[in-house]
Every structure is written in C-alpha cells, then in structure tokens.
Amino acid sequence: MGSACIKVTKYFLFLFNLLFFILGGVILGFGVWILADRSSFISVLQASSTSLNVGAYIFIGVGAVTMLMGFLGCIGAVNEVRCLLGLYFVFLLLILIAQVAAGVLFYFNMDKVKQEMGSIVTKLIRDYKDGQEDSLQQGWDYVQAQGKCCGWVSFYNWTENADLMNRTTVTYPCSCEKKAEDDSPLVKKGFCTASNGNGTQSGNGTQSGNSPEQWPVYEKGCMETVQLWLQENLGIILGVCVGVAVIELLGMLLSICLCRNVHSEDYSKVPKY
Numbered sequence: 082m083g084s085a086c087i088k089v090t091k092y093f094l095f096l097f098n099l100l101f102f103i104l105g106g107v108i109l110g111f112g113v114w115i116l117a118d119r120s121s122f123i124s125v126l127q128a129s130s131t132s133l134n135v136g137a138y139i140f141i142g143v144g145a146v147t148m149l150m151g152f153l154g155c156i157g158a159v160n161e162v163r164c165l166l167g168l169y170f171v172f173l174l175l176i177l178i179a180q181v182a183a184g185v186l187f188y189f190n191m192d193k194v195k196q197e198m199g200s201i202v203t204k205l206i207r208d209y210k211d212g213q214e215d216s217l218q219q220g221w222d223y224v225q226a227q228g229k230c231c232g233w234v235s236f237y238n239w240t241e242n243a244d245l246m247n248r249t250t251v252t253y254p255c256s257c258e259k260k261a262e263d264d265s266p267l268v269k270k271g272f273c274t275a276s277n278g279n280g281t282q283s284g285n286g287t288q289s290g291n292s293p294e295q296w297p298v299y300e301k302g303c304m305e306t307v308q309l310w311l312q313e314n315l316g317i318i319l320g321v322c323v324g325v326a327v328i329e330l331l332g333m334l335l336s337i338c339l340c341r342n343v344h345s346e347d348y349s350k351v352p353k354y
Contacts, residue, residue: 094335095155097328102151104325109144111321112137139183143176147325150176154332166340173333180322180329187315195308202233202303207241209254211271219270222256226268228310230303231257238302240293244272248291251275257298 115137154169205217225231231254232238239254240246255269275297 090335090339091159094332094339095159097332097335098151098154101154101325101328101332102148104321104328105144105147105151107144107321108140108147108325112140112142112144115140135186139179139186143179143183146172147176154336163340166336170333170336170340173329173336177326177329177333180326184319184322187319191315194311198307199233199304202307203238203241206232206238207243209242209244211244219268222254222268222270224303224307225254225256225299226260228303228306229260229299230301230306231299232302233304234302236296236298236300236302237293246291248272248274250291251295252291253293253296253298257296259297259299 150169150172153165156165202221205221209218209221236257239257245252245254252272252274255271255273258269258273275295
C-alpha cells in the first residue's frame with residue numbers, strides 16, 4: 082500500500098513539474114515582453130518607473146529558474162533521487178519568496194507609477210517632434226490610435242507643444258485623428274494638416290492660427306484608457322503568478338512527502354551521490 086502511494090505521489094509530482102515548466106516559460110515571456118516591447122505603451126511605462134524594469138528582471142529570473150527546477154523536479158520524481166528532491170524543495174521555496182517580492186513591489190508601486198505616468202506623458206507631448214524617430218513617441222502614437230483618445234487628460238494637452246501651436250494652418254497629431262470603422266489599422270505618426278472637402282489645406286493663416294477647436298481628433302484623454310490597460314495586464318501577470326504559487330506549494334508538499342518516504346524503497350536503482 083505504501084509503495085503504491087509513493088508511486089502515485091511520484092507521478093503526480095512529475096505532472097505538476099511539467100505544468101510548472103510551462104508556466105515558468107510564461108513568466109519568463111512576461112518579463113521579456115516588458116523589456117523588449119517598443120511598439121506599445123510598455124515603452125512609456127519603462128520611462129515612468131524603474132520599478133517596472135526591476136520587476137521585469139525578477140520575472141525573467143524567476144521564470145528561468147522555474148523552468149530549470151521543473152526539469153530537475155521531473156528527473157528527481159521519476160528516479161526518486163532524494164538529493165534532487167531536497168534541492169528542488171529549497172529552490173521552490175526561494176522562487177516563491179522571489180515571486181512574493183515581485184508582487185509586493187508591483188502592488189505598492191502602482192500608485193507611484195500612475196502619478197509619475199502623468200508627468201512623463203505630458204512632458205512627452207510637450208517635447209514631441211514631427212518626423213523624429215523615437216520609441217517613446219511611437220509608443221504614444223500607438224496608444225492614442227488604438228485607444229481612440231488624444232492627450233493625457235484631454236486633447237488640449239497638445240496645446241503645450243510649441244512646434245504644433247506655431248503652425249499657421251490647422252495642424253493636429255495624426256495618431257489622434259478620428260477614424261471610421263473601415264479605415265486602415267496602420268498608426269499614423271507626426272503631425273497632419275487638416276484639409277477641406279476639395280483636398281486643399283484649411284486654415285488661412287489669420288490671427289486664430291492653429292485652433293484646437295478645429296482639429297478632427299478624439300476629445301477624450303488617454304488617462305482612463307491607459308490606467309485600465311495597466312490594471313488589466315498587470316492583473317493577468319499577477320494572476321499567473323498566483324496560479325504558479327499554488328502549484329509551487331503543492332509541489333513542495335509532494336516533494337517533501339516523497340523525499341521522506343523514498344528511504345524505505347530499494348536504493349539499488351537510485352544513483353549514489
């Protein structure tokens with residue numbers, strides 16, 4: 082009966098570690114995505130808070146070690162190697178502590194990131210240069226086009242951009258332009274000049290100059306859209322971490338049970354260390 086229980090525990094532990102290996106790859110992928118993505122708001126977030134980069138490196142480290150431990154756990158469970166099972170338990174405990182640290186770091190810095198985000202975005206809008214290839218500008222263009230919003234609080238944030246407001250014709254941020262449902266999904270960059278129905282430029286260079294009220298743009302700011310996006314994506318990441326933590330606790334329980342009972346088995350099949 083005891084031998085049967087050990088075998089069941091062994092193969093359950095093997096299955097847990099297989100799932101553990103896959104979820105470790107998911108966590109590693111999250112960390113790489115945060116560091117490597119330059120075409121969305123992630124690039125702007127990285128500029129707003131160093132804690133996001135620190136958290137990303139923690140995720141990469143935890144994901145890589147998790148995959149390694151899942152592999153070693155599979156070997157230790159199948160071969161009933163007490164040394165590997167004990168090492169597996171210790172590393173699981175360290176990984177769990179690291180995940181909790183990353184989760185706490187994200188949670189307690191959430192309000193700080195939101196506060197810093199506003200100042201970073203308003204500065205980005207104020208310093209935006211037409212025709213300049215910059216990853217932050219491209220990321221913000223992507224946010225405005227995909228979120229169907231303009232500016233941070235409202236489209237009036239763009240009136241702080243001197244280059245834009247010095248234009249004598251009606252000129253506006255291209256990524257803010259209102260689009261029909263069947264328009265091209267490509268994100269426009271830089272500034273665009275409004276035209277009338279005949280295809281000629283509107284605006285006559287009068288004292289009114291570049292009036293924001295004439296811009297064919299979304300009036301809603303991107304603050305609520307970005308904050309909602311941030312909560313949803315970080316919620317998914319933290320949800321995956323919680324799921325992995327549950328599997329880690331079960332893996333620790335199974336590994337310690339198997340490690341304590343393996344001594345009663347035949348050691349002739351176990352490699353000596």
